[in-house]
Amino acid sequence: MDNYHDRRVRKSKIALKNALMSLLQQKNLQQITVMEIVQTADVNRGTFYKHYQYKEELLEEMVDDIIVDLIDSYRNPYQKGENISVDNLNVSAIKIFDHVENHADFYTIIAKSNALVGLQNQICRQLTDLMKEVVQQYQEPEGIDLNLLASYQAYAIWGLIIEWINQNFKYSAAYMSNQLLTILQLTRYS
Structure with missing residues (x-):
């Protein structure tokens, strides 16, 4: 179960980082919202806030x-x-x-x-x-x-x-x- 959880965390973080990278190709960080990041990553806001505050x-x-x-x-x-x-x-x-x-x-x-x-x-x-x-x-x-x-x-x-x-x-x-x-x-x- 622990290994499964670790893989899910890594997968979520990779998706969030890839989403942010994709959005940064279009606009500055200040213009990007957490909602845009989670929508692009196809995860929910709770997943984002589980790992990051900002x-x-x-x-x-x-x-x-x-x-x-x-x-x-x-x-x-x-x-x-x-x-x-x-x-x-x-x-x-x-x-x-x-x-x-x-x-x-x-x-x-x-x-x-x-x-x-x-x-x-x-x-x-x-x-x-x-x-x-x-x-x-x-x-x-x-x-x-x-x-x-x-x-x-x-x-x-x-x-x-x-x-x-x-x-x-x-x-x-x-x-x-x-x-x-x-x-x-x-x-x-x-």
Whole structure:
């Protein structure tokens, strides 16, 4: 019975998050009502209020889920405990573009609308923190502040993601990973 209940809760939350995402493609969060969310999700208001007090709480959980997945995607190549560098990194190890592709609607809303103002900064801060983890593994290059280096790399990756979104995901995630790897290799030796 407990497993059944857990599945129902997950299913309801997924439906509510998908409904909110669908509505955010049409209008800003402030314009969306709880009634619209539950109607789109095909659940009752009681189900919504069983899990969330406000629509902002639903959005926050949805964003948190996506950020956790972003972190996991970024850390994927480093999980085997190996020291990864540009020299031994391969395209299949870069998972960040797979993550963006899997959450294309979310990232498109962030990049192309004012529906989720402030989330671009939150994503960039998270990317910067992830970059700091990586650059701290290396000896500080003379004259380069590691915080500035991490920020530079984070915003460069975010720029690639934004350009990919603006081109309506014209390229595959593998192509974008290959481009990032090529850029990293070029800039490493220039």
